[in-house]
Amino acid sequence: MEVFRYSQAKSVEGAVRSNGTFIAGGTTLVDLMKLNVLRPTTVVDINLLPLDKIEPEPNGGLRIGALVRNSDLAWNATVKEKYTVLSEALLSGASPQLRNMATTGGNLLQKTRCYYYRDTNYACNKRDPGSGCSALDGFNRIHAVLGGSKACVAVHPSDMAVAMMALEATVHTNGPKGERAIALNDFYLVPGDTPQHENVLAPGEMITHVTLPALPSGTRSHYLKLRDRAQYEFALASAAVVVKVSGGRIERARIALGGVGTKPWRSHEAERALEGQSANEDTFRKAADAAMAEAKPLKFNGFKIELAKRGLVRALKTTTESA
Numbered sequence: 001m002e003v004f005r006y007s008q009a010k011s012v013e014g015a016v017r018s019n020g021t022f023i024a025g026g027t028t029l030v031d032l033m034k035l036n037v038l039r040p041t042t043v044v045d046i047n048l049l050p051l052d053k054i055e056p057e058p059n060g061g062l063r064i065g066a067l068v069r070n071s072d073l074a075w076n077a078t079v080k081e082k083y084t085v086l087s088e089a090l091l092s093g094a095s096p097q098l099r100n101m102a103t104t105g106g107n108l109l110q111k112t113r114c115y116y117y118r119d120t121n122y123a124c125n126k127r128d129p130g131s132g133c134s135a136l137d138g139f140n141r142i143h144a145v146l147g148g149s150k151a152c153v154a155v156h157p158s159d160m161a162v163a164m165m166a167l168e169a170t171v172h173t174n175g176p177k178g179e180r181a182i183a184l185n186d187f188y189l190v191p192g193d194t195p196q197h198e199n200v201l202a203p204g205e206m207i208t209h210v211t212l213p214a215l216p217s218g219t220r221s222h223y224l225k226l227r228d229r230a231q232y233e234f235a236l237a238s239a240a241v242v243v244k245v246s247g248g249r250i251e252r253a254r255i256a257l258g259g260v261g262t263k264p265w266r267s268h269e270a271e272r273a274l275e276g277q278s279a280n281e282d283t284f285r286k287a288a289d290a291a292m293a294e295a296k297p298l299k300f301n302g303f304k305i306e307l308a309k310r311g312l313v314r315a316l317k318t319t320t321e322s323a
């Protein structure tokens with residue numbers, strides 16, 4: 001295995017041309033290399049590239065460099081005040097030490113925590129296409145109830161990505177074919193027959209930054225994460241809620257769910273059930289039912305459906321209280 005550093009890559013374009021696997025904080029990649037799950041031939045260290053700034057956008061939005069550490073993003077004053085859901089999602093993830101290493105780009109591209117993906121003794125179509133899926137008939141308590149297929153039911157584990165989904169973030173990249181901007185909503189793929197393809201990035205394409213649009217004034221947001229223990233645990237279900245309420249009515253709603261989908265799950269169904277309605281528990285429950293209407297339980301994870309609904313209702317209550 002070869003390791004390139006910035007001094008060799010010199011620029012984003014140089015790193016992209018090297019056509020290797022990028023390493024940022026290394027908190028996903030190194031673990032999986034030790035487990036023999038990922039075996040890159042060339043690793044390109046991008047840590048010295050100038051992609052570590054959080055800057056205001058001229059239109060009032062925010063630009064977040066791919067190498068901004070999760071801690072720096074979570075504690076940024078603008079993020080805490082205007083994009084509370086993002087700060088809360090980041091602080092609910094991992095541990096302080098990990099958040100000091102983990103980056104924005106790496107977090108979006110972190111790999112599933114499916115036990116069978118991480119253990120090479122088991123069949124896994126995501127790790128080894130065509131080998132089968134041990135989770136389908138295995139212990140599938142943590143697995144997806146939305147977006148799964150006969151080839152894969154692994155959950156996308158990121159909290160940050162769920163918040164960014166509800167904030168309608170855009171991912172900016174630089175790759176062999178130049179630069180492009182991809183709505184986060186179009187960035188992730190459901191597994192279908194090809195679970196090894198998790199997103200629309202081309203080989204060698206690098207995330208350079210993420211942008212968040214300005215939110216309408218009066219918008220409130222919140223992230224609620226439900227898990228087996230209070231800290232240092234991945235979500236069984238989570239809800240990212242971005243809403244504006246005027247005169248007791250929900251004017252605008254953006255909803256995303258974590259822990260239940262094969263990708264960070266934007267729920268347009270819940271948004272439709274909320275917008276224009278009174279901000280009360282009855283409306284919230286209808287939105288939660290709509291969000292989970294297509295959910296398909298496996299043998300051990302049926303509890304996630306009600307858990308996700310209750311989580312969304314509680315997140316909406318918290319966000320709209322006294323609005």
Ligand SMILES: Cc1cc2nc3c(=O)[nH]c(=O)nc-3n(C[C@H](O)[C@H](O)[C@H](O)COP(=O)(O)OP(=O)(O)OC[C@H]3O[C@@H](n4cnc5c(N)ncnc54)[C@H](O)[C@@H]3O)c2cc1C
Binds near residue numbers: 066233
């Ligand atoms: C014990 C533990 C607990 C955790 N708990 C949580 C949790 O509760 N919630 C949560 O959301 N996360 C959790 N995480 C995951 C953690 O957030 C991720 O490991 C981290 O965000 C990945 O970022 P990184 O910079 O270290 O990525 P790396 O490991 O450096 O990279 C991850 C992947 O992204 C690619 N990559 C990195 N940067 C770029 C780029 N700019 N462009 C293109 N490709 C790139 C790499 O090639 C690699 O495939 C946990 C991790 C651990 C180890």
